[in-house]
Amino acid sequence: MKFISIIILTLTGAVLFAGCGGSQPSANSSGNATMKEPAAGDPKGKGKYTEVILTHPLNDSMVHDGSNTFNVKCAPCHKLSEEKLVGPGWKGVTDRRTPEWIMNFVTNTDEMIDKDPAAQELLDKCMVRMPNQHLNDEAARSVLEFMRSNDGKK
Numbered sequence: 047m048k049f050i051s052i053i054i055l056t057l058t059g060a061v062l063f064a065g066c067g068g069s070q071p072s073a074n075s076s077g078n079a080t081m082k083e084p085a086a087g088d089p090k091g092k093g094k095y096t097e098v099i100l101t102h103p104l105n106d107s108m109v110h111d112g113s114n115t116f117n118v119k120c121a122p123c124h125k126l127s128e129e130k131l132v133g134p135g136w137k138g139v140t141d142r143r144t145p146e147w148i149m150n151f152v153t154n155t156d157e158m159i160d161k162d163p164a165a166q167e168l169l170d171k172c173m174v175r176m177p178n179q180h181l182n183d184e185a186a187r188s189v190l191e192f193m194r195s196n197d198g199k200k
């Protein structure tokens with residue numbers, strides 16, 4: 047048993063060095079962890095959001111509210127660049143995830159981390175479980191609008 051847990055610790059250590067968001071250089075020479083195919087899963091994730099209608103142009107008041115929520119509740123762990131803090135940097139998040147996945151992740155964080163392959167892959171890389179931030183639907187939608195604005199969407 048002890049031997050097996052040492053192997054597991056070594057493996058997770060290698061994944062940790064490979065980074066969460068991929069901004070740091072990899073410390074292990076094999077580099078396998080960074081070359082894995084993205085996990086297959088429902089691109090909409092798990093939760094009540096099956097269709098999120100996006101507005102064009104962006105809704106300025108939602109961007110503003112989302113920015114405030116970001117500063118208070120998300121900035122301790124997320125940067126707006128690609129750089130990892132505790133969690134992945136948000137630059138490009140609206141391109142790598144569907145709006146439904148983001149809304150489900152933010153409002154249904156625990157189930158997503160338990161069951162969604164892409165969320166589990168992030169947990170493997172970041173080694174920290176994002177705590178549920180208890181945003182209501184309106185606040186979550188505003189944060190999504192703020193992410194879209196951060197990604198230069200119009």
Ligand code: HEC
Nearest residue numbers: 119120123132133134139152168169172174175176179189
């Ligand atoms: C205590 C640190 C922490 C806080 C606070 C936090 N997060 Fe996270 N977040 C994480 C971690 C760690 C991950 C990677 C997934 C995992 O392992 O749980 C993550 C992942 C994410 C992702 C997926 C990113 C991607 O690249 O796919 C989104 C979206 C997200 N968080 C949104 C939020 C929002 C919105 C808030 C604020 C309301 C927030 N987070 C607050 C730590 C945090």
